[in-house]
Amino acid sequence: MLASGQGSNFEALVAACRSQHLNAQVVLLVVNNPGCGAEQRAARLGIPCQRINHRDHPNRASLDSALISACQQAQVDLVVMAGWMRIVTPLLVEAYPDRLLNIHPSLLPSFRGLDAVGQALAAGVQLTGCTAHLVRPEVDAGPVLVQAAVAVLAGDDHRSLSARIQRQEHRILPLAVALAAARLAG
Numbered sequence: 001m002l003a004s005g006q007g008s009n010f011e012a013l014v015a016a017c018r019s020q021h022l023n024a025q026v027v028l029l030v031v032n033n034p035g036c037g038a039e040q041r042a043a044r045l046g047i048p049c050q051r052i053n054h055r056d057h058p059n060r061a062s063l064d065s066a067l068i069s070a071c072q073q074a075q076v077d078l079v080v081m082a083g084w085m086r087i088v089t090p091l092l093v094e095a096y097p098d099r100l101l102n103i104h105p106s107l108l109p110s111f112r113g114l115d116a117v118g119q120a121l122a123a124g125v126q127l128t129g130c131t132a133h134l135v136r137p138e139v140d141a142g143p144v145l146v147q148a149a150v151a152v153l154a155g156d157d158h159r160s161l162s163a164r165i166q167r168q169e170h171r172i173l174p175l176a177v178a179l180a181a182a183r184l185a186g
């Protein structure tokens, strides 16, 4: 799994595996922000964690090459971007064809890119949500695996809406991993 921030989706996926709701194992977390919440959760959960700081790389391709090496060394079958806030290059997408997943806090194709929750609030929509999808080179695009809708309530602010969307993310991400694996199995 790749994470940049708090790591709540990372922890939810670990929990799904440990409770056997998902027949999978999280073997490695990679973080790009030293000391981020995800890194702290990995230590608490006993999941190996590797720092690959994008600030140490001259460009996106160099960062992605380091990610590919780490994933290959860990012999992973799937790579899950769980709040990975870096744009990936075709290098990573092509190294893990149909094996690279992302979770995004909107009903794609609405509100791609940064701050999807803020975009939804600014647009005044009454319904938003989250999407787990396979990654393609275009940002926040690719075949949808699972979506969940979340109503925007009167009086919602960024924090309250984000919290409800995240609860749905934690529910759909394990389903998306199972679907991606089933798709590969044919």
Ligand code: GAR
Residues within 6 Å of the ligand: 003, 004, 005, 006, 007, 008, 009, 010, 038, 082, 083, 084, 085, 103, 104, 105, 113, 114, 115, 116, 166, 169
């Ligand atoms: C999640 O809400 C995820 O959808 C979002 O970052 C958050 C990470 O939370 N990802 C994106 O916006 C990617 N475009 P977490 O670190 O607590 O899992």
